Amino acid sequence: MDLSVWTQVAPHVPVLLRGFVVNIQLLLGLISLGLAVGVVTALVEVYAPRPVGIAASAYTWFFRGVPEIVLLFLFYFGLSQFGIPVSAFFAAVLALGLRSSAYQAQIFRGAFQSIPHGQMMAARALGLGRLRSIVYVVLPQALRLSLAGWSNEFSSVLKDTTLAWGIGVVEVMRQASYIRARNFTLTLPIYVTVALMFLVLTYVGNLAIGLAERRLRVPGLEGQR
Amino acid sequence: MALLRVEDLHKRYGHEEVLKGVTLAQDAGETKVVIGPSGTGKSTLLRCINRLTEPDRGRVWLEDTEITSRQTDINRVRAKIGFVFQDFNLFTHLTALDNVRLGLVRVRRMPRAAATGRAMAELERVGLAAKADAYPAQLSGGQQQRVSIARALAMDPRLILFDEPTSALDPELIGEVLSVMIQLARDGMTMIVVTHEMGFARSVADEIVFMEGGVIVEQGPPDKMFRSPEVPRTGEFLRKISELYGESQ
Numbered sequence: 277m278d279l280s281v282w283t284q285v286a287p288h289v290p291v292l293l294r295g296f297v298v299n300i301q302l303l304l305g306l307i308s309l310g311l312a313v314g315v316v317t318a319l320v321e322v323y324a325p326r327p328v329g330i331a332a333s334a335y336t337w338f339f340r341g342v343p344e345i346v347l348l349f350l351f352y353f354g355l356s357q358f359g360i361p362v363s364a365f366f367a368a369v370l371a372l373g374l375r376s377s378a379y380q381a382q383i384f385r386g387a388f389q390s391i392p393h394g395q396m397m398a399a400r401a402l403g404l405g406r407l408r409s410i411v412y413v414v415l416p417q418a419l420r421l422s423l424a425g426w427s428n429e430f431s432s433v434l435k436d437t438t439l440a441w442g443i444g445v446v447e448v449m450r451q452a453s454y455i456r457a458r459n460f461t462l463t464l465p466i467y468v469t470v471a472l473m474f475l476v477l478t479y480v481g482n483l484a485i486g487l488a489e490r491r492l493r494v495p496g497l498e499g500q501r
Numbered sequence: 502m503a504l505l506r507v508e509d510l511h512k513r514y515g516h517e518e519v520l521k522g523v524t525l526a527q528d529a530g531e532t533k534v535v536i537g538p539s540g541t542g543k544s545t546l547l548r549c550i551n552r553l554t555e556p557d558r559g560r561v562w563l564e565d566t567e568i569t570s571r572q573t574d575i576n577r578v579r580a581k582i583g584f585v586f587q588d589f590n591l592f593t594h595l596t597a598l599d600n601v602r603l604g605l606v607r608v609r610r611m612p613r614a615a616a617t618g619r620a621m622a623e624l625e626r627v628g629l630a631a632k633a634d635a636y637p638a639q640l641s642g643g644q645q646q647r648v649s650i651a652r653a654l655a656m657d658p659r660l661i662l663f664d665e666p667t668s669a670l671d672p673e674l675i676g677e678v679l680s681v682m683i684q685l686a687r688d689g690m691t692m693i694v695v696t697h698e699m700g701f702a703r704s705v706a707d708e709i710v711f712m713e714g715g716v717i718v719e720q721g722p723p724d725k726m727f728r729s730p731e732v733p734r735t736g737e738f739l740r741k742i743s744e745l746y747g748e749s750q
Contacts, residue, residue: 392590398586
């Protein structure tokens with residue numbers, strides 16, 4: 277193999293990076309959406325009256341049960357059929373974000389349930405309402421306990437952003453395929469470069485989460501060593 | 502007028518009626534000790550007073566507020582009634598200081614600096630100012646229970662309910678909690694204490710209430726209850742419990 281192809285990648289790196297920035301934007305959008313909806317879904321599953329809880333469970337069942345690529349197509353082509361025009365980027369954030377929320381809800385639900393009920397009672401006995409007791413007592417503990425599982429979800433959805441390629445989002449994989457179409461000899465070096473970008477981002481992301489985990493550590497909260 | 506009045510309180514769990522009509526009155530500054538075999542509704546009685554458990558029937562008044570009324574803002578009432586749990590139930594993620602401060606800041610809306618001062622003063626009162634920055638897991642059981650008493654005291658409660666405050670403690674840690682409670686009683690705090698500590702009952706209770714089977718069997722001043730109870734079952738229980746737990750503090 278001609279080693280010079282590796283040096284030929286260099287001029288294409290800025291374009292790849294431009295695509296990669298879109299992956300990062302997708303990631304930030306979907307993980308925030310997933311976090312917000314996931315926490316609320318878990319709260320509803322644990323604390324809301326039964327019928328509402330069942331609706332939440334049905335929601336997580338749906339988004340955990342349908343393949344991501346199918347979700348992407350449903351949201352991108354499906355919504356426009358209802359006369360709701362969505363950009364590919366927005367459809368991707370919505371589809372992947374809601375899917376992630378279902379997984380995140382599982383993580384948070386377990387954490388909520390692991391906080392001893394006595395602490396909730398102690399908060400109520402002080403005169404805090406139910407919601408405020410959850411916010412000040414249960415949530416800070418549950419979120420800490422969730423960090424380990426959450427870092428797993430982070431690493432997973434980070435890579436899922438490449439699926440947005442399927443509905444035409446111009447992210448790193450699409451940029452890579454443009455480059456490759458013009459010069460097939462670059463196939464391997466281009467995808468190795470893309471792989472490296474994800475490896476670095478996964479590493480940095482997990483480093484940040486690990487740092488947060490250590491900063492937020494509290495003696496006696498289980499699941500943290 | 503009594504500070505707290507409980508009238509004909511009933512509570513049923515499934516088929517079992519745990520409270521079968523309990524009536525009592527508590528004056529300000531009074532210490533009442535509730536004793537009785539386990540499973541006779543003592544804890545349920547305490548929890549029904551501030552409606553941590555919703556009673557099925559009966560009424561509870563704190564001064565002229567009917568706690569059991571639907572119109573009553575229960576959170577406002579609860580803020581005036583301290584509750585000390587058997588298992589302490591400190592908030593795991595907060596330091597001793599923050600455990601005491603939470604209610605001051607979030608319920609009483611006290612400015613942060615003032616709340617800190619007040620919380621420190623209460624920790625001082627239970628002898629734990631030096632442990633202000635410790636998390637519950639770094640404290641012994643006795644220390645945790647003292648923090649939970651400080652947490653209740655910080656709210657300036659009209660009365661404090663103690664639900665077997667020393668039952669989860671190793672014997673050598675019971676004394677430090679009891680001595681805090683004895684001091685409170687002597688300072689004139691209004692307290693209802695469910696406990697098996699007969700030494701405590703004898704030395705600080707103004708009245709002992711003997712419960713069994715969901716009703717009050719007999720109540721009276723400690724001297725009379727220990728020396729000449731009117732119901733034979735009272736004497737029998739007191740003898741048994743004194744043998745089991747001793748009379749020492």
